[in-house]
Amino acid sequence: MIKNYIKVSLRFFLRQKLFTTINIFGLTFGLVCFIFMAVWVWDEYSFDRFHKNEDSLYQLFAERDRAGESVIVPYAPSSLVSIIEREVPEVDKIARVFPAHAVFAKAEDTFLEKGIYADPSFLQMFSFPLKEGSITIKEPGSLIISAETAEKYFPGQSAIGQYVDLVQNNRQQYKVTGVLEKIPNQSSLHFDFILPYQHFEDTQRPWWKSSNKYSFSNYNVQVFIQATPGAIASTLDEKLTAVLKRHSVPGTDDALFTYPFANVYLYDDFSGMGSASGKILYVRLISVVAIVVLLIACINFINLYTVMASKRNKEVGLRKAVGAHRKQVIVQFLTESVLIAVASMFLAITLVEMLMPFFNALTGKHIALPYSSSGFLLLLVAVSIFIGSLAGLYPALQFSSFSLLPSKQKLNVKAGVTGLRKVLVVFQFSLSVAFIVFSTVVFNQIRFIGHSDLGIQTRNILRHELHGIRGKQEAYKEELLRIPGIQSVSFTEQDPLNTANKNNGISWPGKPEDDKSFFNVIQVSEDFIETFGIDISEGSAFTLKNRLGQLALKQIIINEEAASAMNLSDPIGTELTVWGNKGIVVGVAKNYHHQPLSRQIEPVVILCNPEETWNAYISIEPDHVNTSLQDIAVAYQKYEDQHPFDYSFIEQDYETHYAGLTTIGWLSAIFTAAAIFISSLGLFGLSAFLMQQRSKETGIRKALGADIAGLLFLFSRDFLKLVLIAISIGLPLAWFYAKSWLSDYAYHFELGLLPFVSAGVCAIVIALASVIFNTLRAAMANPVHTLKEE
Incomplete structure (x- = not known):
């Protein structure tokens, strides 16, 4: 019996080559995207889960x-x-x-x-x-x-x-x-x-x-x-x-x-106070994308299979006439849809294996499909059967329920199929529109981060640890400044772009006893302000007077946020105590981003204390970056012969910090394109089916004088109405989710109308492009041929 079901299914697929091909490749494409995103999410959730004592x-x-x-x-x-x-x-x-x-x-x-x-x-x-x-x-x-x-x-x-x-x-x-x-x-x-x-x-x-x-x-x-x-x-x-x-x-x-x-790997950011976040935000985003792409592919599959099945009322009637029971008709439809799903899954796994090296290169991971896991193999089979059953269930129940002929019933079935098709097309394109908007938002935020004025220079600044150079910084600095192209050299205790020494051990005249304000403290050498191009709004940068013994107090520069936190209207000359070090404020720096853009700018105290620095930062003229590296390495090895010259450029370090967001941006763009392609493929198949159904109508209209432009408008407007409804649903959904996602960044681009207008126009263009080929082909056909009896 099963053999007969499969044989009949294969004959039907051969008769409907176009729709079968579109269905298989649409579902395959969706499954490929889903598998890639699913294994990425699974890999992220797998971190630190291999320890035997994980629960404790x-x-x-x-x-x-x-x-x-x-x-x-x-x-x-x-x-x-x-x-x-x-x-x-x-x-x-x-x-x-x-x-x-x-x-x-x-x-x-x-x-x-x-x-x-x-x-x-x-x-x-x-x-x-x-x-x-x-x-x-x-x-x-x-x-x-x-x-x-x-x-x-x-x-x-x-x-x-x-x-x-x-x-x-x-x-x-x-x-x-x-x-x-x-x-x-x-x-x-x-x-x-x-x-x-x-x-x-x-x-x-x-x-x-x-x-x-x-x-x-x-x-x-x-x-x-x-x-x-x-x-x-x-x-x-x-x-x-x-x-x-x-x-x-x-x-x-x-x-x-x-x-x-x-x-901790996924929830490593506690800056939200009580609501830990971090990489989990990206994982949840990709999880939603994975489910939505698979849902779009399934909708596409259900939609196309439903319209394919709607042509088979004569076949169903004939089967019942020769004694087939309703159960047998249901099994036949389900067998066909499951076969398509299984074939799609097989093709998807093959494509995933071929593309996995590129995916790992993009995400920086080492993922491999776990074929040795019986659970994984069972999951593939279960997903195939579930998707196939879901697609075939509606037409199976519908077509197996009516009796042999009544034309009225036949029309009711077609009406039902058409209603379902419209709902699915609207739902599918609503998700696609939301995808387009959100992908645009992610890329705009990446561009915002890359082009934001941080208030601190990052280009062409080399960083390395001091190691044995500590205590010999001045001699090393003089050696470096003799190298052509070296603009300035500064030493710091920590990363100026990611200060992590936050404490409340700061005191100043008039500080309230109950004041518990926290300040980010960074210890630096005199050239810090010049090296990083930080603007001074009041006072001056550091001088060498400390080194020459002309000042009894250490020099301190605070940012505008710190001056506000201390409630100092005229901070210059104010004496501060930082960890027991007495100092005097010589300048107020304009606020600069000393932490990632997901966090607000906080009070910063910059203490000129070269003895407690651990890192060297070397500003190089753009034209001398490559030529100066070798000379810097020679100078380094003159003062440090135990540790190799291990350096990085802080601009690259900054980009590395946001590498996760960049990866998410590319994944979002790739899978948005996938969702659009799948939706377009489905719309193309539906329009081809519709043109087949209305071929005689087209011939009659042309015989009565209808022109191609009129036919294009007539046959496209139904699809266009559905897309406009989808846009009206998808855009509010996209706005809500985009606002929610951007709220995780203290600094982000302004969300205007452009992403939403672009998404709407894009959806309309995609819809028209998907149906115009089939519409033109039908409109340009010779009416003599279309009006012939089959």
């Missing part, structure tokens, strides 16, 4: 000064960790993690590697499998490396027991005690090596220890917790905060809270 792993966050301008940071005081381990029974294990950079030296090979300092419990909590050796990371001089690092320095041999020189503040020999398997791509924690945390703190950060009460307000390390079985997160948070309060400075209103580690 948490990262510790701090909410600083809840009574005032609360700030959430992903760090905790290192000195508090041992106390938490001792006093909070809900904590099973706890580990501190701090980033580490070191030069690995083995014979003549040296490379800059990135790793972490971690407590011994780290590898007990996280499921990073051990390839060989031990997971113990406690003894000074011990080292655990990744499998890739082991192969780099000890190719073809065991690394266990081998020695390698590490250069940090000095050169020291370490013994490899463990090698980890390749770290999964879906891990937010990536490192080439692990060093003992406690030894790092003892030798390089001794002031982090609990030697005084202020150390408990120093939020300096990432802390991860594995909770005991059955521990309640809210109870754990209360106990952690209670421990903090018992040991921190009296009157401090800070709090600690845990956040599931597996969710």
Whole structure:
């Protein structure tokens, strides 16, 4: 019986080659887009889900000064960790993690590697499998490396027991005690090596220890917790905060809270205060796009299959005349639609495999379809059957329900099919219009970010870490300024475009006792303002008077937002205290974007304190960028011979920060084009069917003198009406979603009428282009041929 259903289906497909081809390729195209977006979303959701203790792993966050301008940071005081381990029974294990950079030296090979300092419990909590050796990371001089690092320095041999020189503040020999398997791509924690945390703190950060009460307000390390079985997160948070309060400075209103580690990758932005966001915004967006594209493809499939089936009333009547039951008619229709869906799925998987390398290059991922997973294969089959059944169900029920002939019933069926077709076309084009608008909005925001006046120079500024140059900055700077094309050199403690040192340890004359304002503090050298081209609205930039001993106070520049927060009408000459450093305000800088555009400009205090700087920023004339690099490298190696010259340009760093948004922009554009193509394909098929149905009408009209222009208008207006209705539905939907999406950016382009007008015009043009070919072909046909009896 099944064989007969399939045979009849194949005969029907051969008779309807055009519609079958359009249907298969339309659904295939939609499935390709859906699969790509689905695997991207799945990959994003898979991050950090491979750890065996996933459900009990948490990262510790701090909410600083809840009574005032609360700030959430992903760090905790290192000195508090041992106390938490001792006093909070809900904590099973706890580990501190701090980033580490070191030069690995083995014979003549040296490379800059990135790793972490971690407590011994780290590898007990996280499921990073051990390839060989031990997971113990406690003894000074011990080292655990990744499998890739082991192969780099000890190719073809065991690394266990081998020695390698590490250069940090000095050169020291370490013994490899463990090698980890390749770290999964879906891990937010990536490192080439692990060093003992406690030894790092003892030798390089001794002031982090609990030697005084202020150390408990120093939020300096990432802390991860594995909770005991059955521990309640809210109870754990209360106990952690209670421990903090018992040991921190009296009157401090800070709090600690845990956040599931597996969710931190997607929810890493707490600037919304209580409503964590981050990459999840992009994931949700692409999820919606994936569902909508698949929905458009399914609508297209249902629409075309329905009109194909509407020509088969004679066939159904004949089947019933020879004894076919209603159930058999239903199965026949469902078999045909499922066969089309299965064929489309097979073609889609083939195309996905062919295009996957390009998709991975676009998204920066390493995705592969999991054919080894039975669940994945079952999902493909289930989706095919579901889509096929959904498409065939309506015509199957409709056509299997009427009896042998009545012409009235035949007309009712056609009326029903036509009504469904109109609803589906409107719905499909409404989604397409919304897509066009939103894709335009995303690209406009990307362009806005790329062309926004940040108030700070980013072009042709090279950045590198100082390492051993610290303490010799002035000599190094003089060396650099002798290089042709070098405009200025400045040293900073952190990234000026992403300041992260936000605190309320600033005091000034007249500061209210209850003032809890937070300020972003950055320590810099004298040339900071000139190097980054920041405008000064009052006062002046830094001078060399501090260096020459002519000023007893350090120089400070504040931005306009800081002057407003301090309520200073005449800030020049005001004495400030920053972390115990007394200084005087010499200038007020115009507000500049010191953080991503998703955040408001905040108060910034720029402290001229060259001794506490860690990074060099070198401004280069545009014509000398390439020629100056080699000279800069020579000057660098003259003062730092242990660390390789590792540099970047801050304009590229800035673009990298928004790489995720750029990827989303391209994905949105590509899949918007896909949605439009699918909708156009469906409209083309419907217009072809309509022209077939009205061929005799066309012949009669032409025989009575109708011209081509009149016929074009007559046959196109029905489709145009549907598209206009779709526009009136899609544009408000697009406006609401676009406004909601843009609200996540503190600074964004003004949403005007242009994207909506463009989308409307585009939809009309697409609709006309989709139907005009078939309409012209019918209108230009010889009426003698169309009026012949079949």
